[in-house]
Amino acid sequence: MVVTGLSGAGKSSVLRALEDLGFEAIDNPPLRVVGELTAGAATAPVAIGIDARRPDFDGMAAERVVAELRQRPDLEVTLFYLIAEDDVLLRRYTETRRRHPLAPQGRVSDGIALERALLEPLGASADIVLDTSPLTPAELRAMIEAQFGSDNQGAMTVGIVSFSYTRGLPREADLVFDVRFLRNPHYVDTLRPLTGQDAAVDAYVAADPDFGAFWSRMTGLLDALLPRYVREGKKYLTIAFGCTGGRHRSVAVAERMGAHLHAQGWRATVVHREIWKAAAPAVGAPRQEPPPDAAATTAQVR
Structure with missing residues (x-):
């Protein structure tokens, strides 16, 4: 090494x-x-x-x-x-x-x-x-x-990253999926302060009429590709999901993908690159800014 x-x-x-x-x-x-x-x-x-x-x-x-x-x-x-x-x-x-x-x-x-x-x-x-x-x-x-x-040793680890397109693509990404086509929880006042790790946001994203077809085709593709990557000797694969702000849709899909891969027996880590960014407040709520070191202290990894 x-x-x-x-x-x-x-x-x-x-x-x-x-x-x-x-x-x-x-x-x-x-x-x-x-x-x-x-x-x-x-x-x-x-x-x-x-x-x-x-x-x-x-x-x-x-x-x-x-x-x-x-x-x-x-x-x-x-x-x-x-x-x-x-x-x-x-x-x-x-x-x-x-x-x-x-x-x-x-x-x-x-x-x-x-x-x-x-x-x-x-x-x-x-x-x-x-x-x-x-x-x-x-x-x-x-x-x-x-x-x-x-x-x-000898197995492959899958890294899953959620990110905001406004801050650029993750440079380590092997596969990138753009989930900005899904309806955006940012425009729902009660969901805006939450993240894709909250059940209400996840349910809202999954209820999009096109989510089911997207999910089944994407998981079918990855389920076929991952064993081939292992066969070619790849040790680490990074899959990135991007949306506009990096807090709602990309986070929800990344969380679901982490759970899916774990259920399939893969070692997977989930990183949310922009989840620490301050969300726009709900109507009537006071705006709160994140601490200066929030990126280092609250980025979610599993």
């Missing part, structure tokens, strides 16, 4: 979680010795952290090292790339009062931009890309344990 990504996105947390799962974890070794460090992989899995902290770091050279590892018949190599939104990374650095390793005397935003550019070759060839923006450290650890724990 090669773990890389942006500083502040959770690479150290992932390496610690893998170490607790039995991996021999090695953080940021010189690129020239990475091949030698995999010699013990025959007896125990190895997790190697690669990042841009070294003064002579070269993203293209790092990608070539990973490509050489992939060519070895004695290794099964997974490149795990961690990302996060710029505003989330800025908040994490502010909260911890750390300096960015690539901008020790300058602005954190400059270090983030430089690191994105340096790591671009690794990100382009990654097997798994995970956006940790909505995840707490505990939630990130739980996802790593679910995917790479010894009881789950």
